[in-house]
Amino acid sequence: MMNGLDSNYEVFIAGSEPLGATYARQILEYHKSARVLMVEVGAQESPVIGMNLKNAVKYQRDLDAFSHIIRAAVQPMSIPPASGFIPSFKAMDQDPTLSIVNRVTQTVGGMATHWTYCCLDPHDDELVQCPIERSTMRKHLQRxxxxxxxxxxxFETSARRELVKKALTDAYKPRGIAVGSLPLxxxxxxxNDTLVEWSGMDTILGDFIHSKDADGQNRFKLLSECLVVKFETDPDPPGKIKSxxxxxxxxxxxxxxxxxxxxxxCGTICTHQLRWNSGIRHKALGHYLTGHSNGFCQVVLRKTLIDQLGSNNQNAKTDPADHIPILLNDLEPQIGILYSPSHPHHTQFHRDAFSYVTVGSQIDRRVVLDIRYFCMLEVQESNHISFFxxxxxxxxNTDIYGMPQPTFHFEATAKDDELAQRFDRRTRCIRRDEFSFFCRMMREMCEAANVLGSYLPSTPPHFIFRLSRGLQATTRVGNDPNTSAADKNSRVxxxxxxxxxEKLWIGCAGCIPMQ
Incomplete structure (x- = not known):
């Protein structure tokens, strides 16, 4: 609520996702007198500001129960209308063949309230377009x-972690592919070391969220359920944000x-939306839209693998009737194979909560493993988000808050189409120009799955091409003023x-220029 809000703030931050929280943390830590006002359109849904909701014991003991939290948290932004049906909040101009699965999390803390952040160190090939000097960028990533x-x-105490890692290492080491831990x-x-405290906005801000200035005033203020409609520019001098x-x-x-x-x-989509509504419309804004394709399946771990744990059956000592040698509260395995030129996918072998799948109650969840493969998409200027x-x-043409509604325009490239011609297209449910991504990534995912076990019947290998949670480059930073919406210092x-x-900075996944 804005009632009684004083005006003595130096820094205004629109959005409370991790990057907005990082701006706040850096300012509060290194500028000892600055006061920060953060404005978030969503509500505060936990007693701790921006806490990851997955920290609740209920969801750690029953991971699949968290799936409904994710489904409730993500807000569709552009839904193509059904034929002959014109409901409110549908995007009438959205071509379903050019759309992507577009959802945002509008709550205090953003996606960090339900997301498990896998903080990988990018391969040098993935930093080709990065305008920041390589060694400096590595320092920023470490920070x-x-x-x-x-x-x-x-997660080194997890019995399943060691089991999965050894099986994959035995399979991939002869090919020179390293298997390691996912940095979560x-x-x-x-x-209680059987519980995990997942990071969120509160982790980033730390105790600085309660810091006070010399006069005893709080240096950080959060306004929830308040919408930043637009930035107002000062006509004299031009190029300066006034309010x-x-x-x-x-x-x-x-x-x-x-x-x-x-x-x-405010996130990749809503940061672009705010800039557009403010009249801050550089020609690169919204263009170069990209992300990743995603292959997914679940397997039941092979019995011969599970039997390898029998010699150290700690669980049997507490429950002789339980024939699975895995502790009931064994930490989830968190294993991955990182991107490299010889293995152009980022892969995850783990267990997590998803909006699109649950294990169900008919199978012991200790023997189920999630497998996800991610593949880069080629960047092209014509892929973009538009607003009207x-x-x-x-x-x-507005969203539920009265802001301009986005329309997505995304197609695979001609190069992808040419690559697809080399394969026998037996899968008719996938577009021809998407098939090249499907073939190699899905083939390698299936090979890895066969090392570990058999597919869970409810979740065989399937392909998710347009996954919005990894959208990037719509507000990309760079040195070329013609192809970047912000400079390398994130100045708009x-x-x-x-x-x-003069007074406007930006921070979201859309800033990543991508290769």
Whole structure:
């Protein structure tokens, strides 16, 4: 609520996802007197600001029960209308053949309230387009891992971890492919080492969320359920942000808030939306839209593998009737094969909660393993997100908060189409130009699955081509003013591109330029 809000803030941050929280943390830690105002359109859904909701004991003991939390958290942004049916909040101009699965998490903490952050160190090939000098970028990445609390050995006590790692290592080592641990943002609880405290916005801010200035005033203030409608530019001089228009969603009242510095950190889609609504429309804004394709399956671990644990059957000592030699509270296996030129996929062998699948109650979850393969997509300028205030029928084209609704335009490249011609297309449910991604990635995922066990009947190998949670590059940073919407210091370019706004910075996954 904005009632009684004082105006003595130096920094205004739109959005509360991890990158917005990182801006706040850096400012609060290194500028001892600065006061930060953070504005979030979503509600605070936990007693601890921005906590990962998966930290609840209930969800750690019953991981699949968390799936409904994820489904409730993600908000569709652009839904193509059904034939002959015109409901509200549907995107009438959205071509379903050019759409992607587009959802955002609008809550205090953003996706960090339900996401498990896998904080990988990019391969050099993945940093080709990065405008920041390589060694400097590596230091920034290390700082990010520190803020997100990413240890390397939290899951080493998991019996299944060692089992899966050994089986995969035996299979892939002769091919020169290394199998390692997934660097996840979270650590085991000091009070109970069978529980994990997953990182979130609260992890990044730490105790700085309660810091006070010399006058005893709180240096950090969060406004939840308040919408940043737009940034207001100062006509004299041009290229300077004067204020942000904020609407209290509870009361409907609006207020212009002035600050010394403004940061847009609302996620890939909503940061673009805010910039567009503010009239900050550089020609690269929204273009070069990319992400990753995703293969997924679940396997039941092979009995011969599980039997290898029998000689150290700690579980049998506590329950002789349990013939599975895995502790009931054994930590989930978290194993991966990282991207490399010879293995152009990022892979995960683990267990987690998903919005699109659950194991169910008919099988012991200790013997189920999730397998996910991710593949890069080729970047092209024509793939983009567009915004209009009206659709082709002249009706308001807005989302549930009255902001311009996005329309997605995404196609695979001609190069992908040519690659697809080399294979016998036996799978008719996949578009021809998507098939090349499907073939190699799915083939290698199936090979890995066969090493570990048999497919769970409810989740055989399937292909998820357009996965929005990895959307990137719509507000990309770079040195070329013609192809980047912000410079390498994340300062937002003016529409002409020859200068940057004096007081406006940006932070979201959309800043990643990609290769």
């Amino acid at each position: 990010g891992r520190e803020l997100m609390n990413v240890p390397t050995d939290e 943002a979270g650590e085991r609880s000091e009070d 942000a228009l904020v609407r209290d969603l509870r009361t409907g009242k609006e207020k212009y808030i002035e600050c010394k510095v403004f940061v847009a950190a 205030t009206q659709d082709r029928f002249g009706c308001p 370019r003016t529409p002409a591109g020859d200068t940057v706004y």
